[in-house]
Amino acid sequence: xxxxRRPFRAPxxxxxxxxxxxxxxxxxxxxxxxxxxxxxxxxxxxxxxxxPAVGVGTAWFWNARPDQALTLTAPIAEQYxxxxxxxxxxxxxxxxxxxxxxxxxGTKIRIADINTPEVSEPQxxxxxxxxxxxTVRLVELLNGGGFSLQPVDRDTDSYGRKLRIVxxxxxxxxxxxxxxxxxxxxxxxxxNWC
Numbered sequence: 001x002x003x004x005r006r007p008f009r010a011p012x013x014x015x016x017x018x019x020x021x022x023x024x025x026x027x028x029x030x031x032x033x034x035x036x037x038x039x040x041x042x043x044x045x046x047x048x049x050x051x052p053a054v055g056v057g058t059a060w061f062w063n064a065r066p067d068q069a070l071t072l073t074a075p076i077a078e079q080y081x082x083x084x085x086x087x088x089x090x091x092x093x094x095x096x097x098x099x100x101x102x103x104x105x106g107t108k109i110r111i112a113d114i115n116t117p118e119v120s121e122p123q124x125x126x127x128x129x130x131x132x133x134x135t136v137r138l139v140e141l142l143n144g145g146g147f148s149l150q151p152v153d154r155d156t157d158s159y160g161r162k163l164r165i166v167x168x169x170x171x172x173x174x175x176x177x178x179x180x181x182x183x184x185x186x187x188x189x190x191x192n193w194c
Contacts, residue, residue, distance in 0.1 A: 079146035080104060084139050099134025099183055100174070101161065102142065104149075110161040112152045114174035114183040117193040124194035131193075134182040141173045142166075 082104060087095035096102045099116025102109055116138075117131035149164040157163055166173040177183035184191055 079148060081146045082142070084142045086135065086139065096135055096139045096142065098131060099138050099177060102138065108161045109149065109164050109166075110157055110159075111166055111174045112163040113165050113172055113186055114177055115186050115190060116177065116183045123192065127193035130182065134177060137177060137180065137182055138173075141168075141176065144168070147173065 082094045084102065085095050087097045087103065092103045092108075093106050094104055097108075098119045100111045100114050102111075116134040117127040119128060119131035119135055122128035122131060145168060147166050147168045149162075150167055152163050152165060154163055174183060175185075178185055
C-alpha cells in the first residue's frame with residue numbers, strides 16, 4: 001500500500017528525451033551580451049561613423065555654417081563714447097594702435113572681423129602706407145560717435161587682446177574699412193599686402 005502522507009517526487013532526469021524541447025531562459029540575455037561585446041570591440045569605428053553626423057547636426061541645430069570663422073553672440077547694449085588719438089609711448093589708455101587694434105579705457109581690443117596692413121613691422125612701403133591710412137581712418141570712425149563691442153566665439157586672442165566686433169547702429173565698422181579697401185575680412189591667416 002502506498003504512503004500518501006509524503007508528496008510524490010519524480011526521480012531527476014539525467015537525459016532529456018529527444019522529443020522534448022529545451023527551454024533556454026537566458027536567450028535574450030545572451031543576445032544582449034553579444035551586442036554589448038560588438039560595441040566594446042568596435043567602439044572606434046562606431047565613433048568615426050557617428051562623430052560627423054553629430055557635428056553636422058549640431059551645426060544645423062545652431063543654424064551656423066561649419067566653415068564660418070566667427071559667430072556673433074548676444075550684443076552688448078552698452079554704448080561707448082570716447083575720444084581716440086594715435087597711441088604713443090608706453091602709457092596707453094584710449095588710443096588706436098593700428099587699423100585693427102585699439103585701447104579702450106586700459107583694455108586692448110582686436111577688431112575680430114578684419115585684418116589690416118601692419119604699421120609696426122611692414123613687409124614693404126606699400127603695406128606701411130596702407131596701414132597708416134587704415135589707422136587714421138579707424139581713429140576717425142571711433143571718434144564718429146557711440147559704438148558697441150560685440151563678443152565673438154573666443155574672448156581673447158593669443159596675445160591677450162579682447163576679440164570684439166565694433167558696431168554702430170548694427171553695422172560693423174570693420175566692414176566699412178573693408179569696403180574702403182583699407183582692410184580685408186579676417187580669414188584666419190594674415191595676407192601679404194606687398
